[in-house]
Amino acid sequence: xxxxxxxxxxxxxxxxxxxxxxxxxxxxxxxxxxxxxxxxxxxxxxxxxxxxxxxxxxxxxxxxxxxxxxxxxxxxxxxxxxxxxxxxxxxxxxxxxxxxxxxxxxxxxxxxxxxxxxxxxxxxxxxxxxxxxxxxxxxxxxxxxxxxxxxxxxxxxxxxxxxxxxxxxxxxxxxxxxxxxxxxxxxxxxxxxxxxxxxxxxxxxxxxxxxxxxxxxxxxxxxxxxxxxxxx
Numbered sequence: 754x755x756x757x758x759x760x761x762x763x764x765x766x767x768x769x770x771x772x773x774x775x776x777x778x779x780x781x782x783x784x785x786x787x788x789x790x791x792x793x794x795x796x797x798x799x800x801x802x803x804x805x806x807x808x809x810x811x812x813x814x815x816x817x818x819x820x821x822x823x824x825x826x827x828x829x830x831x832x833x834x835x836x837x838x839x840x841x842x843x844x845x846x847x848x849x850x851x852x853x854x855x856x857x858x859x860x861x862x863x864x865x866x867x868x869x870x871x872x873x874x875x876x877x878x879x880x881x882x883x884x885x886x887x888x889x890x891x892x893x894x895x896x897x898x899x900x901x902x903x904x905x906x907x908x909x910x911x912x913x914x915x916x917x918x919x920x921x922x923x924x925x926x927x928x929x930x931x932x933x934x935x936x937x938x939x940x941x942x943x944x945x946x947x948x949x950x951x952x953x954x955x956x957x958x959x960x961x962x963x964x965x966x967x968x969x970x971x972x973x974x975x976x977x978x979x980x981x982x983x984x985x
Contacts, residue, residue, distance in 0.1 A: 757898035758799070758909040762918055763791060763931045764947065765975070771939040771946055772915055779811050782935035784973045789819075794931070796822035798835050798910040800861075800901060803852075804917035805841035814855035815912070834858045836906065840917065842892060844872030844885075853883055861904075863888040863897045894926055916948040930964060930980040933972075 765782035766772050774780045783791065795801060801815045816834040817823050823833040836859035837852055844864055846852070853860055859882065864872045866887035873885040888896040901909060911921055921927045964980035971977075 757895075757902050757926070758906045759928045760898070760909050760911060760921060760926055761794070761798070761929045761931065762911045762921055762927050763794065764913060764915075764918055765933040765935055766947075767935055767937045767939045769938045769940060771941070771944040772913070773810075773945045774939050775941050775943045775945075780937075780939070782937060782975075783933055784935075784975055787933055787972045787975050787977070790972060790977070792818050792822065795835060795910060796826060798908045799831075799906040800836040800838050800859075800908075801910045801912060802838040802840070802897075802917070803912050804914045805839050805843075805846055807912070807914040807917075808839050808846055808850055808852045810914070812851050813912075814851040816856050816858070832858050835910070836861060836904075838863070838897075838901070838909075840864075840888070840892060840894075840897060841872070842868075844868055844875055846876065848876045848883075853881055860884070861886055861901075863892065863900070865892045866890045894920060894924060898926065915945050919947050922947075925962070925982070928982065930978075932978045932980065934976045934978065936974050 764772055767782060796817045796819065803813060803815065807813065815837045817826065827833050834856060838861045839846070839852060840863045842865060846862070862872065862876070862883055862885045864885060864887065867890055869885055869887040876883060876885065886900060888900060911918060963983050965983050966978060967981045968979035969976065
């Protein structure tokens with residue numbers, strides 16, 4: 754079993770560097786063709802991870818949308834849609850959120866070890882088949898990835914939010930980054946970006962690192978930049 758899954762980060766960004774605006778409504782930056790590409794990427798992964806703030810703010814279902822892709826996964830002996838994963842420090846999640854309530858598939862909630870029992874009790878049976886898992890104290894991405902590998906997750910897609918993406922990059926845990934640039938200007942300094950992961954955390958595949966540009970692809974009016982760690 755691999756020590757950790759292959760980790761692919763996926764994010765869409767405005768031309769001025771924002772991944773959302775500051776309103777309560779979700780800003781869709783990708784176009785339909787790129788959203789279909791993301792669905793294809795989802796279909797090729799074993800699990801999809803987002804942070805708890807993304808679950809609260811965007812209420813994503815994190816499912817493969819294409820019936821043909823779901824059928825192909827089932828025919829290959831895989832679940833129709835990847836496992837859903839979130840990480841949370843405090844466990845402040847709505848058990849009726851679509852992360853828990855929509856469709857089938859495993860749901861995994863990783864929390865600091867001292868919070869495990871309290872979060873499991875809070876979510877309760879209302880969160881359906883969700884499993885609350887202790888992942889270090891404080892919560893450790895290495896512990897999360899090791900547990901996922903032990904569950905057979907070989908390919909993990911990380912879709913946000915900004916602080917989660919930044920943590921994977923700063924800790925050198927990203928094997929690939931799909932960055933989509935949209936022809937949109939948000940222009941609001943209060944809007945979310947890929948946030949700093951803490952004091953001294955640099956860009957790239959580890960503090961101070963740089964990524965290698967492996968592909969540039971126009972998809973309608975957006976551009977996909979595919980990056981790999983420099984060592985690759």
